[in-house]
Amino acid sequence: MCRQPDPLLDAGLIASTPWRPDLHLHTTASDGLLSPREVVLRARAQGVNLMAVTDHDTLHGLEEAALTAREAGISFIPGIEISTQGEEEIHLLGYFVKRGNPGLDALLELRGRLGLNRPDFRSVLQARMEHDEQEVLAGDA
Numbered sequence: 001m002c003r004q005p006d007p008l009l010d011a012g013l014i015a016s017t018p019w020r021p022d023l024h025l026h027t028t029a030s031d032g033l034l035s036p037r038e039v040v041l042r043a044r045a046q047g048v049n050l051m052a053v054t055d056h057d058t059l060h061g062l063e064e065a066a067l068t069a070r071e072a073g074i075s076f077i078p079g080i081e082i083s084t085q086g087e088e089e090i091h092l093l094g095y096f097v098k099r100g101n102p103g104l105d106a107l108l109e110l111r112g113r114l115g116l117n118r119p120d121f122r123s124v125l126q127a128r129m130e131h132d133e134q135e136v137l138a139g140d141a
């Protein structure tokens with residue numbers, strides 16, 4: 001049987017590139033624990049050579065991550081993770097996103113106006129820790 005020509009395979013791009021991808025990373029722009037720069041540097045240290053930052057419902061961390069990735073020699077894909085509302089909350093990953101896309105900008109603006117963007121992760125964590133602390137204190141009484 002004859003194989004169909006494949007431009008990527010025939011050019012050696014697939015077989016010769018030992019990709020070590022991570023295509024679903026969050027930063028402090030949404031609910032991650034590391035800044036965009038720190039995420040890129042951590043990924044690099046782990047041997048990742050192809051990465052996408054996909055923060056929840058925001059493009060805010062992408063520029064810093066892209067600049068750091070270029071500096072670090074990592075292939076970078078700008079991404080996003082969009083939350084849906086309905087009976088079930090579903091998260092959709094999007095890749096190769098950019099500011100200035102009218103549909104995406106309108107969606108993010110609308111989500112912000114409706115108060116649907118995720119709360120700040122640190123303030124949620126802080127509130128949870130304070131709640132737990134109060135429960136512990138109350139439980140000992």
Ligand SMILES: [Zn+2]
Binds near residue numbers: 024026081
């Ligand atoms: Zn995610």
